[in-house]
Amino acid sequence: MIKLLIVDDSALMRRVMGQLFQEAGGYVVEFARDGVEALAKLHAFRPDVVTLDVQMPRMDGLRCLDRIMVERPCAVLMVSSLTADGADATLEALQLGAFDFVPKPDRTVSLALDELAPVLLDKVRAAAASRVPRSHRLAERLRARRAALPAFAPAPPPVIADHPTRPGDLAGAVIIGTSTGGPPALEAVLTALPGSFPWPVLVAQHMPAAFTASLARRLDTICALRVVEVAGPTPLHPGNVYVARGDADMTVSRRAAGPIVLPAPASPAHRWHPSVDRLVASAMAQLPPARLVGVLMTGMGNDGAASMAALRIAGGRTIAEAEETAVVWGMPGELVRMGGAEQVAPLDAIAARLMALAPV
Amino acid sequence: MTVTRDGATIRLQGRCRVEDAEPLASLLHATPGLTVDLGDCEGLHAAVVQALLAFAPKVVGTPSDPVLRDLILPLLAGERQRGQRPI
Amino acid sequence: MVQFLVEGRELVAEASRDLAMLIARPDDVAALDGCFRAIHTLKGSTGLFDLQPMGAMLHAAEELLAAIRAGRPGHAEDFARVLEAVDQVDRWLDALEGDGALPADADAAGRAIQARMRDAAPALDQAEAQLPAVPDWQLSAAFTGLSGTAIRYTPRVDCYFAGDDPVAIVAATPQLIALSIAPRDAWGELEHYDPFACNLVIEAVSAAPRGEIEAAFRLVADQVELAELTAAEPGAPAGGMTTRRTLRVDAARIDHLGILADELVTAKNGLVDLAIAAEALPGGHTLGQALRSRQAQLDRLVGDLHAAVGKVRLAPLAPLFARFPRLARETAGALGKSVRLELEGQEIEVDKTIVDGLFDPLLHVLRNALDHGVEPVERRRAAGKPEAGLVRVTARAAGDQVVIEVADDGAGIDPARIRNLAVARGVLGRDAADALDDRDAVDLIFVPGLSTATTVNAVSGRGVGMDVVRAAAARLGGKVTLSGEPGRGTIVRFVLPMTMILTKLMVVTCGGERYGLALDSVVETARIAADRLVVMRSRQAFQFRDQVVPLVILRELVGGSSQGALAPRGGAERVVIAWVGGELVGFAVDAIVGRMDAALRPLDGLLSGAPGLAGSTLMPDGSVLLVLDLAELLS
Known part of the structure; x- marks a missing residue:
């Protein structure tokens, strides 16, 4: 059984995603409505895989991801919109140790989900089988943050x-x-x-x-x-x-x-x-x-x-x-x-x- | 392989797909004066038609596909400077 | 809030339904009024809660609809945008239900839709105006003197990446009479030539009707301009220009597909005869077997195809049912009655034609139930009933049929009153009326011209009788019956096909005619020796396994001919044993011909009133096979 925590502020998304994995079989699914709830469930539920919506109230997906990677690293799949903002946030998430991402349906959820479902199932399965990110991710994160500092400004292009x-x-x-x-x-x-x-x-x-x-x-x-x-x-x-x-x-x-x-x-x-x-x-x-x-x-x-x-x-x-x-x-x-x-x-x-x- | 060079002639054979536009453009650009033979061509993707219009090589051969022969070929062959001939 | 969610869903369903109709027929006034009302009500309820983005968006939708009601031409695109807003409301209702609040991006999402609704109007007015007599672009010199529709197609620069082949799209346009392809911008320095950036303008002239041209370009409609060309020479044919605004899949095409699939089924069944014939040939056994195995394969594929086509047309009853609560409230209000409406089975899916065709008859029956069924409060009180009447509209699947019932707990129908009414209206003579049993008497209500209302009122006295309801049900391939008890209530039951799905039939002959029986009711076929027949309560019967099964001579029932005699003593009867109304019945037939899959069609013309017939289907040889409704035959 794969323990999956679905973090999404949309009730509808929680419902359809939950249904998808319950129908697929082999999953124990729990839900959280935002980052705060997700962190609360992290230790009690001990998920193998977390799907994490990027845009959420209270604590957004990136801050939540950062905390997950410090508190109890596990495979996190980002669910993000296909916009320029979404792209930036997603790349940052990957930098912070997210396993991968899936594009979020932006229109009719039920229709888009038909296309998304196989991708989502594949990636969650792969995420569950991947090695759990280790604590050295912390060092990587620190390095990533330092990299953004002016001291590391790139050399002028040749x-x-x-x-x-x-x-x-x-x-x-x-x-x-x-x-x-x-x-x-x-x-x-x-x-x-x-x-x-x-x-x-x-x-x-x-x-x-x-x-x-x-x-x-x-x-x-x-x-x-x-x-x-x-x-x-x-x-x-x-x-x-x-x-x-x-x-x-x-x-x-x-x-x-x-x-x-x-x-x-x-x-x-x-x-x-x-x-x-x-x-x-x-x-x-x-x-x-x-x-x-x-x-x-x-x-x-x-x-x-x-x-x-x-x-x-x-x-x-x-x-x-x-x-x-x-x-x-x-x-x-x-x-x-x-x-x-x-x-x-x-x-x-x-x-x-x-x-x-x-x-x- | 639908775009092949045979001496001074480029043969377009079968159905030319979108990806054939690049090798065709590359050949026409590298060697001006090549002739393009459409005799064995069964279909041209718009990107290929566009490359033929842009590089304006001499076009020979008569494809058997009626759309190609009657609609497209007149735009590529002969007096094509404006590409506008009633069919 | 809970109430708002329930009502909101209803209104959304109502508005969506009306908008869907408007998208297909933008001039449908009733649908326009309906969706305007629904959106207006929705907006009103929104004001009760702190749902500003929803209110603002609905306000914009209402304004757009109001402008159209006031006379501005309404287009499918307008209604599509309003529908977008209604869909958004539906999603917000999900959010409200789940989280108790609108999502964080509600404001932005609402504004975006509002903007689209505002933009829709003026731009579309222009685009949808009559075709310009002269193209508003510089027409190729070569096209002068041609007549037809001029097409100017400017593909998007990245269209090759989207998988478009503009040349193929143009080449597929029917009746092309001229074509030109030119660069959109100068080719520039060929060293930097980008082979995958589309730089073409394609112009063409087609003599095809406008609708066909639009269909050819439907996937790139945003990149295409069309204009009429009138021939320089007077009298030249201008081409049949039919204007069609929507390019959605026409229901008629799906119907056509359905008919083709039906006919494929019939054609496929012909292979069985061929296989039998082949097997009968000397040395033809192997060929026959091969044909049979191919036939079985084809059988499965055609079945799948047929089911798939049927599914395209399936739609849930929910949007239909969702319209009833408000209509029931209004009707009951007008009548001064208090009525509770219960709905059940709205998730059931049936053929779209049936969903669409059911609204009027169901509404009529519902109004009857409220008007004539449910008694005034005083009478209910006197009868010891709860003051609020109860009307239940339920749907359930029964095999390949759907049963929809409208049941009330009102006064019921008094057969004696119907008899009197029939006599008074000259439908029947007194003797004939008195000879009817109660069930047949109640059934008179479906006879044209008979209505039990003694006063005509605004609710149901609109000159529409139950005969219209029966006719509507028949058109949908179904039946409607009425039952109930005086004082206890009335049940109107519609039995309708769920899809145009294949029915497995057993084909038998009786008195020289072939008939079909639904195979799923057939338990077994047997030869029953004449001496095994016994007589029970003046009916023939026989022992089958451990029970006594009544025997019905089918040719008597269907033919009514004099050949109804049983097989001579010493002979045997061919008997089909089937479940009918919960018990086993044996039907004596002349012969069992075989089995087939067939698409049943409702009866029309002369046979439409014939009792005991479930429908007809076309045999492979082109003859019509009548399919029996065994239950009705026996009743």
Whole structure:
């Protein structure tokens, strides 16, 4: 039995979500109407998984999450609206240790829930099976807060416009694919890369469209590298991080001036978007595989594993996040199982491995 | 593979989907003067039509699909400067 | 507050129903008045509590409706926006019920909907005005001289990401006579060409009716402009322009789908005969078996399809029932009576046609119950009844039928009075009237021209009799009966099909005719030797297992012919043993032909009044199969 605490201020949402899990079977469900009630139930009920609404009266979801992670860490699934505000709050929540999030239905609850139900069930099941966040989350949180302080202000973006690269001039490129648990993992890797990192970094993080702009903005403020969301054809430059737009794919292509990345309509051939597999395959078609480094980090499913295994065979370098640090060891685990992981590294070592590969 | 280059000719074969627009644009941009052969084409996504209008290559071949042949092809072939011909 | 929640739900249901009608038929005055009243009442109740956002939003909705009532043209879009507000109220009622307060974002949500309602009006007036005689965009020179409807489609820049293919959409437009595709903005520097940012303007001319063109563009309606083109040459056909405002799925299309599914069922049943024929051929056994297995597969799929089509049309009775409390209050108030209304079974889902068609007959029966059924307070007191009358409207599922009853605890119907009335109104002669038993006498109430009201009043004396109620029930494929006891009350019972669902039938022959029997009532078929028949209380019967089962000679019942004799001694009867009204009855038939799935259709025309017939269905060979209602046959 999975003990699930549903925290939501809407009676209707509590009812439909409760019903969903009761019908699914295998759950003991309790409810809380706001953060205060949730914390009260945290110790008595000892939930395995908490679903937490972001907007609530009295104590909002973020403050509640912060307290949960200090008092009794467990897997928390954020339920958040697909708005710009919601995106910011959700990214912060992931930073604070939330396991993952699901978009909140914004219209007719019963209709939207039909679409949401399988996602919700999947993610709660995965959350229950994930490792409980450990107390070191506290240290991570402190670090995250410090990171926002002015002392950690990013270095000015490298001046690149004056040095246009010529076709094929890129000495290398990094492709990072990740899903559940990805935003804090990306932050850990990208903040640890220096402003002088010589290659472009291409990021495919499975996310809805409304979230990736926030993610890129947030990363841009805390990283030494310049981080942009790719909204149209964009030339690749060293030292820049290119975040794929959500709900679409990103591919590498070429113009007269050199390689570019551009968003492409989500391909029905791939299950998750932005598709890591499609990004890696398109990069391999445009750039010599030996100059590519693929990094596959935490996430459910297997996106990226097949293409990175192919990259490895073609002479590229690949790094899979180690099981002990991955929130969900699905994608990197699959890469390891396929024999496609040249290196397996814990999250905090990945940036160092990249710098060892790149002539910084 | 619906977009293939064969010497100075790009062949569009089968149903060209939205994702075919990028390789087509990339080829047309890289090598001006290529000819596009629609003879084996069964359908063009708007994004592909748009790329053909934008790069304005010489278009040859007569597709068998009536919509393509009678409605779309006249806009792409021959005097297409304004793209407006009654059918 | 509890009262407000209950009443609020009713009003929401009422307004929603009326708005749904208005969206389909924006000129329905009754529905407009109805939803205006409901929203006005809702707003009034809102004022009793601190629900400012709800009040403000409802006020805006009321104003919009008031403007339409005052003569401004009302459009489906207007009512869709009001419906949005009503839906919001429904969600807020959830919140009030759960938490006792409106959600924190109520103010913002309410304002957003108000803004949409305000914006709706002027913009739509313009858009919905008669089609401009001349397009308000620069028409392609190539299009001059053409007649039809000019289309200008400017796809959104990110439409490829949404999965749209604008060229495919245009190509699917019926009767295209001209097409042009041009860049919306200059192509610019091709080095920066974005292949997935749509930069097209598509113009076309179609000779198809406006409705068909709108249908082709229904998913991108916000990106399309249409205008009439008149031919330069006088006398050229201008194209049949029918204006249709809504692009929702037409109920008629769903009906058509239903009919096709029905016919598919019939066509599929033809395979059984084919399989039998194949098996009879020399060496045809394998082929026959294969056909049978295919038929079984098809059987299942068609059944699923039929059920799915039926479900599209299912709707709960709740919104229908929700309208009755207020109507009952008003009616009782007008009559100076005190009445309690109880509703039950509103969660039951039935075919939408039936839900829609039930309102008038049910309302009529309800009014009758309040007017003629429930007695004035003094008489109730004298009879030792509680002062407040009780009317119960209940629905329950009974197999594939729904039974809806309107029961009152009033004076009931006196058969003697009905007999007298029938004689007085010239419906029957005195002898014929006296010969009727009480049940048949009460049933006279459904005869046209007979109404038990001795005074005509504002409530029920509107020239609508119970005959209209019976006709309405029949139109819905159902029946209505009346029962009760003098002094104890009256029950009006509607028995209606729940869906146009498939009925499993057993096909038998009797006196040379084929008939269908509902298979779910059939227990067993047997051959009963003539010498096993016994006579009990002047009826034939036989021993079946451990009980004595009465035997009915079906051909006597249906044919009334002289061939009603039993099988000769020494022979045997083919008997279908079925449950009828709670007991086993054997029906002697000539032969059992087989079984089939069929969609029953209510009887019409000559047969519509025939007792004992449940409906008809089409046989694979095109002939009509009459389906018997065994219970009614025996009654």
